[in-house]
Amino acid sequence: MTVYGATNSDPVRRVDVVVIGAGQAGLSAAYHLRRRGFAPYRGAAAGGRGAGEADGTGGGFVVLDADDAPGGAWAHRSPSLRMATVHGFHDLPDVELPDVDPNAPAREVVPGYFAAYEAQHALPVVRPVKVLAVRSESARPDARLLVETDSGTWSARALINATGTWTRPFLPHYPGRFAGRQLHYAAYRGPEEFAGKRVLVVGGGASAIQVLSEVAAVGETVWVTRTPPVYHAGPFTPEYGRAVVAKVEERVRQGLPVRSVVSVTGLGPSVAYRRAEELGALRRRPMFDRLTEHGVAWGDEELAVDAIVWATGFRPEVGHLGPLGLRSAGGGIALTGTRATADPRVHLVGYGPSASTVGANRAGRAAVNEIVALLGAPAAAESAAVAVATGAVAAGAVAAGAVAAG
Numbered sequence: 001m002t003v004y005g006a007t008n009s010d011p012v013r014r015v016d017v018v019v020i021g022a023g024q025a026g027l028s029a030a031y032h033l034r035r036r037g038f039a040p041y042r043g044a045a046a047g048g049r050g051a052g053e054a055d056g057t058g059g060g061f062v063v064l065d066a067d068d069a070p071g072g073a074w075a076h077r078s079p080s081l082r083m084a085t086v087h088g089f090h091d092l093p094d095v096e097l098p099d100v101d102p103n104a105p106a107r108e109v110v111p112g113y114f115a116a117y118e119a120q121h122a123l124p125v126v127r128p129v130k131v132l133a134v135r136s137e138s139a140r141p142d143a144r145l146l147v148e149t150d151s152g153t154w155s156a157r158a159l160i161n162a163t164g165t166w167t168r169p170f171l172p173h174y175p176g177r178f179a180g181r182q183l184h185y186a187a188y189r190g191p192e193e194f195a196g197k198r199v200l201v202v203g204g205g206a207s208a209i210q211v212l213s214e215v216a217a218v219g220e221t222v223w224v225t226r227t228p229p230v231y232h233a234g235p236f237t238p239e240y241g242r243a244v245v246a247k248v249e250e251r252v253r254q255g256l257p258v259r260s261v262v263s264v265t266g267l268g269p270s271v272a273y274r275r276a277e278e279l280g281a282l283r284r285r286p287m288f289d290r291l292t293e294h295g296v297a298w299g300d301e302e303l304a305v306d307a308i309v310w311a312t313g314f315r316p317e318v319g320h321l322g323p324l325g326l327r328s329a330g331g332g333i334a335l336t337g338t339r340a341t342a343d344p345r346v347h348l349v350g351y352g353p354s355a356s357t358v359g360a361n362r363a364g365r366a367a368v369n370e371i372v373a374l375l376g377a378p379a380a381a382e383s384a385a386v387a388v389a390t391g392a393v394a395a396g397a398v399a400a401g402a403v404a405a406g
Helices: 024-035 072-076 106-120 204-217 237-254 261-264 273-279 319-324 357-375 380-405
Strands: 017-020 061-064 130-135 145-149 151-156 158-161 183-185 196-202 218-225 284-286 293-297 301-304 307-310 345-346
Touching: 017 145, 017 151, 024 061, 024 106, 024 357, 106 183, 130 319, 130 357, 145 158, 158 183, 158 357, 196 204, 204 218, 204 273, 204 307, 345 357
Parallel strands: 017 061, 017 158, 158 345, 183 307, 196 218, 196 307, 218 284
Antiparallel strands: 130 145, 145 151, 293 301
């Protein structure tokens, strides 16, 4: 359930675990915390506390989400992204995504599914809450963590960071200045504004393919990438998936800046890919040298364009973890599994090798398993009470969840 009403005047609220972010990874982690017996936080705004429910004075867990409503990054995607063209989606633990119209906007279907999931499992999501910084109460390795937000401070024994990347779009720097329309994929809202125009699309991932498949139907597109695109024509087998994740995992283990899983898997035969191919939009050119007033240039060759869409990816949103000093000399946060190598109290899910819907689910479970090993399992009586409460809420929410997700 969503809890509202926290203010800066509230005292420090104490729980066992704080989860930051209520996207796929955060909801997966919350599900597994509840399943392992951690009591859900119920603030005063939620109307009191029942059996097995934490009141924020010492135990249980809470999920802090910066958005006004459920959905995570999905709520901010382009209205033109349909369920049929989503680059893969995996169900949350325990609840399948109901059958939906393939032409339905993903930004409506997935947030509806997430909202129903939160209600069905009575997950304690407090929103909107923006986390500003996380720091340790002291230098002791078993000290509590202080999670400072725009709505007051939380104190926790462990932290699961599931903030994703959507709020940190990456725009590479190139010399020169373009006077026309420029936007990152995060601000792309469909092809309508580009009808009859020449649009330069930058990037070699699934986002670029989506833009090409849509804009090429109403205008002219030019596709550029820094390196030749990687194609994967064969089936995405479990063995191939494990090999891909292992490559990303090795970089994270070494504390290097993360690469997305998609950048390693390569471009596959998706609906958007086939559509872009049919439209002749996949004739890739190498990266330009510089921007010009009217377009871009390769040496002496200049190409005039009306707009540039930068489908150049995102960076992890982890700046609030800065006070903990987790970054390694390599520039990234070194992880052992999901655990920050430098601090066993902190786990990152939906980061690096788990930055996919199926990876986020697995990471949520793995992080909770390690937190139980670190903190110990909640008391058996409390676990039983939580299980009873969960069953009662779930029984009344299944039908509503199916309608909301549909």
